[in-house]
Amino acid sequence: MVTVYSRPQCHLCEEAVGVLAGLQAELGFELRQLDITADEALHRAYFERVPVVLLDGDELCEYFVDEAVLRERLESRR
Known part of the structure; x- marks a missing residue:
């Protein structure tokens, strides 16, 4: 499961959730915000x-989603 800690009115949080949603659609993992x-x-x-x-x-990353690291870790779990 991928969890993202966020807060309201946080543009970095919104960007991170967008990246995670795209990866979720592609790789099919559970995402919790x-x-x-x-x-x-x-x-x-x-x-x-x-x-x-x-x-x-x-914890994998903070402030910005490292898409390559997350993708690698998710794919290695398959």
Whole structure:
């Protein structure tokens, strides 16, 4: 599962979700978006770092989606 930590009014978050949605359509993985403002602990931990992309709970990238790294990791799981 790919999870993206994001928050409202974050243009980098919107861009990351767009990239992830394109990869999801191509590679068929589960994508979950979590709004860090809904959870105080996540908000404190990630406010300055969003978007943060995790694959099966492991952080892969922050601020920008590294599409090549994510694609490689997803394809290696098949």
